[in-house]
Amino acid sequence: MSKPPRISLAEVERQTGAMLRRGDSAHFDFGAGLPPTLADLTESLFFSPGDGRIWLNDQRMVLMHSSAMGHLRRELIDTLGLHRARGLLTRAGYVAGARDAELVRQRWPQADAASVFMAGTRLHALEGMVKVTPLTFDFDIDRGLYEGEFLWEHASEDDEHISAYGLGTEPACWSQVGYASGYVTTLFGQLVVFREIECRSMGASACKVIGRHAAAWGDVSEDLRYLQARDYRELGSDSGEAAAPPAPALPKGRSAPGGRRSRAEEEDKHPLVGASSAFNSACHQLARVAPTQATVLFTGESGVGKEVFARRLHRISSRADQPFVAVNCAAIPETLIESELFGVERGAFTGASRSREGRFERAHGGTLFLDEIGTLSLVAQGKLLRALQEGEIERVGGTRTLQVDVRLVAATNVDLQAEVRAGRFREDLFFRLNVFPVHLPPLRDRRDDIPLLMNHFLVRESARHGRTTRGFTPRAVRAMLSYAFPGNVRELQNLVERGVISAEEGGSIDVPHLFRREQLSDETLLAIGAHGALSAPKEEAPAPLLQAVRQVLASPGLHDVEGQLLREALKECNGNVAAAARLLGLSRAQFAYKLGRTAAPARPRSRRKPASVVKPLP
Structure with missing residues (x-):
């Protein structure tokens, strides 16, 4: 009896991957309950009534009146005209769909492809836009084929359009069509266009839409007129700036010239992660001051990321190709701070067997970052002030005056004005540093960024420690969102690293894996459970x-x-x-x-x- 042929693990993975990259309604079991189910999605919706915030996993949401949206819609149509208003609402819907697709892809990376595509219909309903009933769908990502037909019922956009303008001859679910196009396009990797062929605004009992990959439609110029998309996935990004061209790749194991890391390596090591209004405000100030030569003073609590922002400032300035030198003033003894900053000549003191350049000289042409500058002694402050005003220094024990060209960036976690009033900080140095102050808010004031930072550090720490996890449990996300984070971003990184190490291999990170003796907040976030009830989580006690x-x-x-x-x-x-x-x-x-x-x-x-x-x- 012949033995069955052996299939290698690589072949199994190849076949499984192919299965996960295609699907159709004929073979999809709608009652199988494959993740992400509606219950999974509703458990990702968090309410924090105490501070007026709602999240869908890591996306800030807003609960507002449908009639208010209808009023805005009428204002846009009456002010901009039908076609411009339609384009604006279609693009807004596209961005929402693209964001939801990224959320599902990141939260459930191992889910069946058909279930991931179907999650978009459930999210569309969960967000109160429309009830979606799939009629047929068939897709193959590898071959670039997509075909889907769906029934839309109870569309809120139709309700408001009919209320304002009555029945007409054109479909009116503009933002919903944009949402479907954005969601499927982001998952598919190429343009998928949805068109509404029946609409309640035209007298139909329900709306019907068909989605196809762009090539199957043929001429999509009319669709692109409203999307106005150059790179469709780009519409869902946080920034409207054009992406910078990638830096040339270096051979493996080699660094950039001069021993410095390339810009791409710096971006990977010190990324700015956030989407909250407070975070964006700091980023806008950074972009405004970066092209200048002004001195910048970063203020904020310990751990908010002042050095990360300083490095970002250097990377987007005209000095990006020159050195970035960071000095933690609190870590250098008072007796050595002068020699560290300005250098030392041979024989200047016992043990000075050779001349050595200081941080000012090493940063010549580039940026010098002085962290915790409030800890400098009054003597060191006076010498620093002279170096900044004159642009010249003298090494300890030296007689030569050296010209230096540095851009000074300073940071402090204390109130320097209070230190000036107390006589512990020179007023003239404070005015010299406080040319362009940028305040970085604590993490408790930018809680919208917490899920983004959690996912960022999860990926980084998992790779660093060689661990694999399935992400965070819903109650772990709730606990992190309600925690005060006295140590700010640095503490969040440490908690995620602890969770990656503590969780079982291949398991999920839960509250006990993250917190030990930290004081959790008494305020609980409300979540919609599997039965549709809005309540505090009940899973804390087994x-x-x-x-x-x-x-x-x-x-x-x-x-x-x-x-x-x-x-x-x-x-x-x-x-x-x-x-x-x-x-x-x-x-x-x-x-x-x-x-x-x-x-x-x-x-x-x-x-x-x-x-x-x-x-x-x-």
Whole structure:
């Protein structure tokens, strides 16, 4: 009997990858519940009523009246004309679809391709736009083929258009058509155009749309008239700036000339990640001052990313090809700060066996970044002021005056004006530094950026530690969104790194993997659960422990509860005592001691005879 042919792992992966890159409605099981399901998507919708924010995973959302959108629509049509208003709303819908496609692709990277495409219909409904019923669809990403037909019901855009203009002869679901085109195009990798062939605004009972890859439509000039797209995926990006041409690749293992990293390497190592209004405001100020030669002072709490912004300032300035030299003033002893900044001549003091250039000389032509400048002594402040005003320095023990051309960028996490009033910082140096101040807000004031930073650091730390995870659980995202982050971005990076290390290989990162002794906020985010109820998460206490607590509420002590908790933790970690101890925030020795103590039955306290009372002598 012949043996069946053996298939290599590579071949299995190739075949599986091909399956995940195509799909059709004939073979898609709509009731299979493959992720992302509607329940998965609704659990990604977070409400924070206390500070007026709503998120769909990492995207800021807005809940507003449909009638207000209808009023805006009428204003656009009456002011700009029908065709310009249609183009504007179509492009806005395209951006929304592209953002949702990126969200699904990042959150569920291993999901079946058909389920990922279908998630767009569920998101469209979840966001209150329209109920989508798939009629047929067939796609093959590798061959560049897409064909889909869908029924739209209860379209809010139709409601408002009919209310304002009544029935007409043209379809009116402009932003919804843009959404469908943006979502599918972003997943597909090439232009997919949707057209509305029936519409309630034309008297139909429901709207019907057909989507096809651009080549299948033939002439798509009319569609592009409203999309006005050059690079379709570019419409979904955060920045409207044109992408810079890629830097020439270097041979593996080699650095840029002069031992400096290339710009591409610098971007990878020190990226700016964020989309909040506070973050964008700082970026706009950065772009405004970068082409000049002005001194920049970054202010903000520790860990907000002042050095990252300083490096970005250097990269987009005219000095980008020259050195960037960073100095942490707080890390250098007061007796050495002068020699570190200005250099030292041979024999200037005991141990100075050779001449050495300082940071000013090393940064000549480029940018000198002085972090925590508020820690400099008054003597060092005076010498720094002279160097900045005159553009010249003298090495310690030297007699020659050296001309230096540096752009100074400083940073501080203290209030320098308060330091001036207290007499600890020179007023003239403060005015010299405070030419163009840029305040970087704390992370608690830019919470929209937290999910973006979580995903960024997850990818980076997973690659650095050689670990694989499935991302964050919904309650971990909620906990991170509500946490105050006293250490700001630096603390968030550390928490994500801890989570990557603590989570099981191939598993999800949950709250116990991220937090140890940190004080979590009492404010909870509200989420829509699987049954459509808006409530605080109820998954913080596992059911078995909750039952145990209820059973012993009337008992004299918590001996049984402690034992139950220890045994559950041990079972969760497959008998690994060290892992179970970490799960409960204990050392291995503490866990083993408590487990051994609870294993023995609690002994009742012995009743002592009351001590005899001695009457005092009269």
